[in-house]
Amino acid sequence: MSGAAPDPREEMLEHLPALRAFALSLTRNGATADDMVQDTVVKAWTNIEKFKVGTNMRAWLFTILRNTYYSSRRKANREVSDADGIMTDSLSVKPDHDGHLNLSDFKKAFEMLPDEQREALVLVGAAGHSYEDAAQICGVAVGTIKSRANRGRARLTELLSLDGDSPLEITDNATMAVVAGGGGVMR
Amino acid sequence: MTDPDNEVDKRISALIDDNLKRVYSDLVQEELPDRFKDLLAVLKAQDAEKNEASGGGQ
Numbered sequence: 001m002s003g004a005a006p007d008p009r010e011e012m013l014e015h016l017p018a019l020r021a022f023a024l025s026l027t028r029n030g031a032t033a034d035d036m037v038q039d040t041v042v043k044a045w046t047n048i049e050k051f052k053v054g055t056n057m058r059a060w061l062f063t064i065l066r067n068t069y070y071s072s073r074r075k076a077n078r079e080v081s082d083a084d085g086i087m088t089d090s091l092s093v094k095p096d097h098d099g100h101l102n103l104s105d106f107k108k109a110f111e112m113l114p115d116e117q118r119e120a121l122v123l124v125g126a127a128g129h130s131y132e133d134a135a136q137i138c139g140v141a142v143g144t145i146k147s148r149a150n151r152g153r154a155r156l157t158e159l160l161s162l163d164g165d166s167p168l169e170i171t172d173n174a175t176m177a178v179v180a181g182g183g184g185v186m187r
Numbered sequence: 188m189t190d191p192d193n194e195v196d197k198r199i200s201a202l203i204d205d206n207l208k209r210v211y212s213d214l215v216q217e218e219l220p221d222r223f224k225d226l227l228a229v230l231k232a233q234d235a236e237k238n239e240a241s242g243g244g245q
Contacts, residue, residue, distance in 0.1 A: 009230075009231075012227065013223075013224070013227055016219055016223050017215045017216075017217070017219055018215055020214070020215075020217070020219065020223075021211055021214035021215040021217075024214050025210070025211065025214065034220060034222070037223065038222070038223070038226060041223065041226055041227065041230075042226070042230070045227075045230045046230075103206065103209060103210070106206045106210065107210055110207070110210065121203075121207055122207065122211060125203070125204045125207040125208070126204075126207040126208050126210065126211030126212075127211060153199075153200050153203050156203050157196075157199050157203070162199045162202070162203075163195070163199075
């Protein structure tokens with residue numbers, strides 16, 4: 001009888017904003033990201049029996065999405081660089097040395113990182129997954145995720161010319177409020 | 188080049204993670220396009236149809 005146990009698919013909608021954010025950071029392209037979220041939803045919906053009830057649905061959806069992404073990237077590895085035009089700007093972004101680290105500079109630098117480093121940084125640095133969860137989502141060892149995240153941070157440090165003299169505080173109060181209230185990002 | 192024992196590097200890592208969180212939470216707060224709610228509704232309707240065809244339909 002259907003309807004006896006709660007259908008885990010009912011939970012899917014609430015994870016979609018996070019799933020889409022992950023897709024956007026992975027693809028750097030709005031249209032591609034939305035297509036990937038769509039594919040992921042269909043795959044997850046039709047394979048729901050493979051989801052273990054009681055486990056982390058968000059992590060499961062992220063896994064499907066990244067598998068979708070990497071298999072399409074393999075098919076089309078010639079057009080990897082079709083991000084929304086941001087890659088073309090400049091090779092090196094530097095913060096205003098009189099001012100603060102500018103968020104759009106940060107985004108530019110972030111988008112220059114290789115997929116694997118971006119992914120590791122988003123999962124553990126931004127989305128609040130543990131290294132263990134991130135490793136499971138990516139199907140690699142915990143140490144691999146750590147080293148990808150560290151290499152990504154090192155590369156950002158380099159691209160943004162961050163050093164001991166860099167202004168290290170965030171001054172944008174509106175954004176800080178969003179971050180502080182961003183509990184929904186965490187699972 | 189990132190030495191975890193180094194204070195400066197720790198501050199830089201924290202700055203990077205703060206910025207990552209800002210970028211990501213901006214993305215999460217974006218309004219979800221209607222197509223996804225529509226898609227879920229379509230999938231649900233298809234299942235209901237299937238169930239009806241395969242058995243219970245009276």
